[in-house]
Amino acid sequence: MSGVVRHVAREDWLETAEGLRADGFVMLADLTCVDYLEGVREDLPEEVVRERFEVVAVLRRMDPPAMVRLRAQVPDDDPVIDSLWSVYPGVEAFEREVFDLFGIHFRGHPDLSRILMPEDWEGHPLRKDYGVGRVAVQFKEVRRHR
């Protein structure tokens, strides 16, 4: 069910996607990110340099049906990777979501802005060092003050 996994260097990210698209992988099913701040990773091959973030894209070929998962390491001090938008326009919302929740910048994205959180929100909630906090809600504090 999981399909083939390919580890891609950050510099080859866009190029690999272009090559796969030419091979018939015409649909991008998913793009997301994982923050390995505190996690262990035994499944990485030797030659891959471990970094804090990992951007994951799932591509699909329709005929014959096949699935490939691309994984790229993105360092903490320079969280930038090429946008796949020129190859797969459908990645637009997914990349905005990853930018919003992880703070990864996608070079070449047409409109990289927050999508789920408010525009003036600070921080990136799905990072592991961002705690599950509380936001003051209107009317909720009334009982305490009465």
Next chain:
Amino acid sequence: MPRRPRSSSESRARCSGFPRARSISRGFEADDRMIINMGPQHPSTHGVLRIMLEIEGETVLRSKPVIGYLHTGMEKTAETLTYLQGTTNVTRMDYLSPLNNELVYCLAVEDLLGLELPERAIWIRMLMSELNRIASHVMWMATNGMDLGSTSMMIFGFRDREMVLAFFEKVTGLRMNNNYMRPGGVAADLPDGWEDDVSAIVDTIERRVEEYHELLTGQPIFRKRVVGVGIIKPEEAIALSATGPILRSTGVAWDLRRSMPYLAYDQVDFDVVVGTVGDTWDRYMVRINEILQSIRIVRQVVERMPSGPYRAQDPKVTPPPRARIDESMEALIHHFKLYTEGIRVPAGETYAAIESPRGEIGCYLVSDGSARPYRMHIRGPSFANLQSLPVMLRGALIADAIAITSSVDPVMGEVDR
């Protein structure tokens, strides 16, 4: 004292703070391009979705869906819950097809565990997810009818969905947010006499689909509102990652149940319904025919349901039956461990995907070997499908925007995970 009629210069001075009032006074022709907001609480946006429309007269030039009003933090919450509790979390994402959400999450967990399910569990899951597809599509028929002004269709739809929900309540204890599928199988076996219940449901709904056809399909007003409206081409739909009825309405026969079968979909007969043009009418016909295909699958499941256990017989995953706890220390220990600590899932990552009523729903799961997911990401079909809305809306009228938005069938709980 009679009131003096207000001079035009005075009224203009009063409005000087409002640029829009001044432009109206200059006449409609000079400034007829404007941006309006549809939503966030418009009745036809099916939740808190806001669509910014740039219009000229009544024609939509550009549009942009704005989301994020409902952000529930499902993915962050999942990191704090055990794998057994996780299903209670994901079932709340898409409130019209909760069982499909549970299914994709369970498939991802079971993939990491390397768990083989007993036949009966697989077929029960298939039965429940197909019934859920029927309920979801019937609900879409209802809201689509409401958006296009057919109140009868709305009442019909809710009435017919109720039968399926009543069956869900009988099986799972809840009408929605069922938490019925768990990693390792399902929570409980089907109740006695379920075959008769299910047969009654599908027989009735099959008859009711005729009523929908009578009410909407041949009706000239309905046809005028949907035929040729909101066309999307197959290559556009694929490029924009649209799945489900939107992609199939363009003629692309892509259905994960057939293309990349999961559960036992390779053992049942059904057709992948496709359209030709990719307009709102095609999306309507794809959904109404998918109800009939799901009925066909459900009938085969009723005929061929295997007997045996309904969850995996692995004490590390499945809690022991209540009666065993009184007689066996081992069972007590496993029960205690499972409910205090949870299932330990081997480290690794996986992506599972199924065909939900709205398209491909995927679950990307990373485990670090503990009892809680390190990261859980859900690929919501509505989230991706909303991207094709601007393409469909371009050049349409405002009244068509209602029909088109409705035909995307977005569920905001899933968009704003």
